[in-house]
Amino acid sequence: MTLLENLFDADAPETRGERVQAMLFELISVLLCAGYAWSWVEPMTHQRRVVRALGLANYLDVSPLFDLRFAVGNAALISCLVAVGFVLRQRLLYLGAALLLHLQFVARHGMGKVSHGSHLVGTALLALGLAALFVQPARVRRAALGLTVFLAGLGYTSAAACKLIATGPRWVDGHNLWLWISEKQLDLTAQHGSAQLNLLQAWLMQNRTLATAVLLIGLSTELLAWLMWWKKLRPLVMLAVVGMHLGIQATLDVAFTANVVVLCTVALPLAAWIDRYDLRTAKKTKRSSNARDQVGAA
């Protein structure tokens, strides 16, 4: 099986289980995108100018979006586009939603700090839109899923490459984790007024070897994330990445909830479970129908 077949499996007939799983992936992606669009509205209104231009903000003046009316209007438009796109299967509308969400993102993060929590759902939305543009309607969801998996694998592996390029193999030194944990504690104190180390963090701050082991596992997981491109390895690799996110949340209080939700939707073998259930139900129905026929014949 080639890599393209592993990712897109274009010729195999789509089962009911695959359809349900792909629909769930699409629904979750559009809901999360609309959620992000609304969650950025309030912080956008605190801003007065773009400090560090990101993406299209390098070429367009996005400051009108700092006005509450425009920020709300853009979020509402994004929500309408994804809702109509999903309900009426007009997935080309996702491309418009992705463009507007890009503008919402660069306006929200115009202060300079980039948050990466929304990238994977944005990728999924864009993949659905691009698939609608280039692929037959019946194969759109599968193509979008494949493209999302490809870009997710590439993204995680590039994150590991960034670490190795910027710091080298010493990135896994437990001292680095100590510095990040203390930085996050200060951030939580500044944000909420107080913060306290949890049990795991307290343990890691006492034990450099353990901290090193945690970083080593995290880096290895990211480095090998591209293996999710292969269908057989996908559930295992994706669940390992989910585990890495849960580990990051426990050690650094950084939650990537949207990534975890999308990865679980793609990684869990929902399609296989549904197809197995269908097969069992069909066998039962056939057996009882045969029994009725025999009784009728007697």
Next chain:
Amino acid sequence: MLLLALHRGEFWPFSIYPMFSRGGRAWSRPLVRDVSETVPTSWEAGALAGRAFPLDRAGLDQNDLGKLLVLFQDRLEPDEASLLEGLFAGVRMQHRLLIYRVSGRLAESGAEVVLEQHPILLIDRAGARSLKDTLR
């Protein structure tokens, strides 16, 4: 790839995901304190003055403030002051706020992380100004 190459590795939803890539380096983050009831004579490094002021109360994000702090040098330019005044518009009429730059680094012994705090900015109904300007 081209978009990422032309936009410093970030073009939503594409990214090279550079977070946490630089390990082992000292960090600097802001910490806001409410000094409305503190006599403004002892803005010194070391002890934190006043009471905690959670950014949640102003609807602000620590990450946004943190990035501004990186850009800020000793003197506050008028547009930087205006930016800070806009961020704290909802609270600066009722509170006098002191922003500290808190730095964290590994102790020379390598046994712990050492924190140091330096007051740098004051924000209140009169506006935002650097502490150096205030004490001149």
